[in-house]
Amino acid sequence: MVDNNISQTVKNLEAAFAGESMANRKYLFFARRCRELGAHEVAEVFEETAAQETEHALAHLELLYPADTLSVEKMLAMAIEGETHEYTEMYPAFRHTALEEKAHAAVAEIDEQIEESKMHAERFTATLKIAEKRFAALTRIEERHANRYRNTLAKFSAQESDS
Numbered sequence: 001m002v003d004n005n006i007s008q009t010v011k012n013l014e015a016a017f018a019g020e021s022m023a024n025r026k027y028l029f030f031a032r033r034c035r036e037l038g039a040h041e042v043a044e045v046f047e048e049t050a051a052q053e054t055e056h057a058l059a060h061l062e063l064l065y066p067a068d069t070l071s072v073e074k075m076l077a078m079a080i081e082g083e084t085h086e087y088t089e090m091y092p093a094f095r096h097t098a099l100e101e102k103a104h105a106a107v108a109e110i111d112e113q114i115e116e117s118k119m120h121a122e123r124f125t126a127t128l129k130i131a132e133k134r135f136a137a138l139t140r141i142e143e144r145h146a147n148r149y150r151n152t153l154a155k156f157s158a159q160e161s162d163s
Protein backbone atom coordinates (compact mmCIF):
# COMPACT_ATOMS: atom_id res chain seq x y z
CA MET A 1 0.00 0.00 0.00
CA VAL A 2 1.55 3.26 -1.09
CA ASP A 3 -0.24 6.35 0.11
CA ASN A 4 1.09 9.73 1.14
CA ASN A 5 -1.66 10.20 3.72
CA ILE A 6 -1.00 6.78 5.14
CA SER A 7 -2.63 6.65 8.55
CA GLN A 8 -0.94 5.25 11.61
CA THR A 9 -3.64 2.57 11.78
CA VAL A 10 -2.78 1.39 8.27
CA LYS A 11 0.88 1.24 9.27
CA ASN A 12 -0.04 -0.67 12.42
CA LEU A 13 -2.18 -3.12 10.42
CA GLU A 14 0.72 -3.70 8.03
CA ALA A 15 3.08 -4.35 10.95
CA ALA A 16 0.51 -6.65 12.58
CA PHE A 17 0.03 -8.48 9.27
CA ALA A 18 3.79 -8.98 9.00
CA GLY A 19 3.99 -10.24 12.59
CA GLU A 20 1.09 -12.69 12.28
CA SER A 21 2.44 -13.97 8.94
CA MET A 22 5.88 -14.52 10.45
CA ALA A 23 4.37 -16.26 13.48
CA ASN A 24 2.56 -18.62 11.11
CA ARG A 25 5.72 -19.60 9.22
CA LYS A 26 7.84 -19.74 12.34
CA TYR A 27 5.41 -22.07 14.14
CA LEU A 28 5.25 -24.36 11.11
CA PHE A 29 9.04 -24.39 11.05
CA PHE A 30 9.13 -25.17 14.79
CA ALA A 31 6.51 -27.89 14.30
CA ARG A 32 8.66 -29.55 11.65
CA ARG A 33 11.68 -29.47 13.95
CA CYS A 34 9.57 -30.78 16.88
CA ARG A 35 8.48 -33.73 14.75
CA GLU A 36 12.12 -34.45 13.89
CA LEU A 37 12.79 -34.45 17.66
CA GLY A 38 9.87 -36.80 18.24
CA ALA A 39 7.81 -34.19 20.10
CA HIS A 40 4.63 -34.82 18.10
CA GLU A 41 2.21 -33.37 20.64
CA VAL A 42 4.16 -30.13 20.82
CA ALA A 43 4.28 -30.10 17.02
CA GLU A 44 0.50 -30.30 16.96
CA VAL A 45 0.17 -27.29 19.27
CA PHE A 46 2.46 -25.33 16.93
CA GLU A 47 0.52 -26.45 13.85
CA GLU A 48 -2.89 -25.59 15.29
CA THR A 49 -1.68 -22.20 16.49
CA ALA A 50 -0.06 -21.57 13.10
CA ALA A 51 -3.44 -22.10 11.43
CA GLN A 52 -4.98 -19.48 13.73
CA GLU A 53 -2.15 -17.05 12.94
CA THR A 54 -3.03 -17.41 9.26
CA GLU A 55 -6.60 -16.32 10.08
CA HIS A 56 -5.25 -13.36 12.07
CA ALA A 57 -3.03 -12.33 9.14
CA LEU A 58 -5.94 -12.66 6.68
CA ALA A 59 -8.18 -10.51 8.91
CA HIS A 60 -5.61 -7.71 8.67
CA LEU A 61 -5.43 -8.12 4.89
CA GLU A 62 -9.24 -7.78 4.63
CA LEU A 63 -8.85 -4.28 6.06
CA LEU A 64 -5.68 -3.39 4.16
CA TYR A 65 -7.01 -4.54 0.78
CA PRO A 66 -10.82 -4.16 0.75
CA ALA A 67 -12.37 -6.58 -1.75
CA ASP A 68 -13.89 -3.80 -3.90
CA THR A 69 -10.45 -2.26 -4.47
CA LEU A 70 -8.86 -5.41 -5.91
CA SER A 71 -9.06 -6.47 -9.53
CA VAL A 72 -7.19 -9.47 -10.95
CA GLU A 73 -4.93 -7.11 -12.89
CA LYS A 74 -4.23 -4.98 -9.81
CA MET A 75 -3.30 -7.99 -7.69
CA LEU A 76 -0.94 -9.28 -10.37
CA ALA A 77 0.59 -5.81 -10.77
CA MET A 78 1.21 -5.59 -7.00
CA ALA A 79 2.78 -9.05 -7.00
CA ILE A 80 5.06 -8.12 -9.90
CA GLU A 81 6.07 -4.93 -8.08
CA GLY A 82 6.90 -6.85 -4.90
CA GLU A 83 8.92 -9.58 -6.59
CA THR A 84 10.76 -7.06 -8.77
CA HIS A 85 11.66 -5.00 -5.71
CA GLU A 86 13.06 -8.17 -4.12
CA TYR A 87 15.39 -9.17 -6.93
CA THR A 88 16.40 -5.70 -8.13
CA GLU A 89 16.81 -3.82 -4.83
CA MET A 90 16.29 -5.69 -1.60
CA TYR A 91 18.30 -8.86 -2.18
CA PRO A 92 21.16 -7.18 -4.09
CA ALA A 93 21.63 -4.78 -1.14
CA PHE A 94 21.46 -7.66 1.35
CA ARG A 95 23.90 -9.65 -0.78
CA HIS A 96 26.34 -6.75 -0.75
CA THR A 97 26.24 -6.61 3.07
CA ALA A 98 26.52 -10.39 3.38
CA LEU A 99 29.62 -10.33 1.16
CA GLU A 100 31.17 -7.58 3.29
CA GLU A 101 30.45 -9.57 6.43
CA LYS A 102 31.75 -12.77 4.80
CA ALA A 103 28.41 -14.45 5.52
CA HIS A 104 28.94 -17.01 2.76
CA ALA A 105 25.91 -19.18 3.50
CA ALA A 106 23.73 -16.07 3.39
CA VAL A 107 25.25 -14.99 0.05
CA ALA A 108 24.48 -18.39 -1.47
CA GLU A 109 20.95 -18.40 -0.08
CA ILE A 110 20.31 -14.84 -1.27
CA ASP A 111 21.52 -15.77 -4.76
CA GLU A 112 18.93 -18.53 -4.88
CA GLN A 113 16.23 -16.16 -3.67
CA ILE A 114 17.16 -13.60 -6.34
CA GLU A 115 16.61 -16.27 -9.00
CA GLU A 116 13.33 -17.35 -7.41
CA SER A 117 11.98 -13.79 -7.14
CA LYS A 118 12.92 -13.17 -10.76
CA MET A 119 11.07 -16.32 -11.84
CA HIS A 120 8.05 -15.30 -9.77
CA ALA A 121 8.03 -11.82 -11.35
CA GLU A 122 8.26 -13.38 -14.84
CA ARG A 123 5.45 -15.81 -14.15
CA PHE A 124 3.19 -13.07 -12.76
CA THR A 125 4.01 -10.89 -15.78
CA ALA A 126 3.11 -13.66 -18.22
CA THR A 127 -0.10 -14.33 -16.24
CA LEU A 128 -1.00 -10.63 -16.31
CA LYS A 129 -0.62 -10.54 -20.10
CA ILE A 130 -2.95 -13.52 -20.46
CA ALA A 131 -5.43 -11.99 -18.01
CA GLU A 132 -5.44 -8.67 -19.89
CA LYS A 133 -6.02 -10.45 -23.21
CA ARG A 134 -8.86 -12.46 -21.72
CA PHE A 135 -10.36 -9.31 -20.20
CA ALA A 136 -10.20 -7.50 -23.56
CA ALA A 137 -11.88 -10.47 -25.28
CA LEU A 138 -14.59 -10.60 -22.61
CA THR A 139 -15.22 -6.88 -23.01
CA ARG A 140 -15.64 -7.37 -26.77
CA ILE A 141 -18.08 -10.25 -26.25
CA GLU A 142 -20.06 -8.23 -23.73
CA GLU A 143 -20.18 -5.29 -26.10
CA ARG A 144 -21.52 -7.58 -28.83
CA HIS A 145 -24.17 -8.95 -26.47
CA ALA A 146 -25.15 -5.44 -25.39
CA ASN A 147 -25.43 -4.34 -29.04
CA ARG A 148 -27.54 -7.35 -29.95
CA TYR A 149 -29.80 -6.69 -27.00
CA ARG A 150 -30.12 -3.03 -27.96
CA ASN A 151 -30.97 -3.94 -31.57
CA THR A 152 -33.58 -6.49 -30.49
CA LEU A 153 -35.08 -3.98 -28.11
CA ALA A 154 -35.18 -1.33 -30.83
CA LYS A 155 -36.87 -3.75 -33.26
CA PHE A 156 -39.34 -4.77 -30.61
CA SER A 157 -40.32 -1.23 -29.72
CA ALA A 158 -40.63 -0.39 -33.43
CA GLN A 159 -43.07 -3.31 -33.84
CA GLU A 160 -44.95 -2.16 -30.75
CA SER A 161 -45.44 1.33 -32.15
CA ASP A 162 -46.51 -0.17 -35.56
CA SER A 163 -49.35 -2.12 -34.02
Ligand SMILES: [Fe+2]
Nearest residue numbers: 020052053056
Ligand atom coordinates in the same frame (compact mmCIF):
# COMPACT_ATOMS: atom_id res chain seq x y z
FE1 LIG B 1 -2.07 -14.00 16.32
Ligand SMILES: [Fe+2]
Nearest residue numbers: 083116117120
Ligand atom coordinates in the same frame (compact mmCIF):
# COMPACT_ATOMS: atom_id res chain seq x y z
FE1 LIG C 1 8.72 -14.64 -4.39
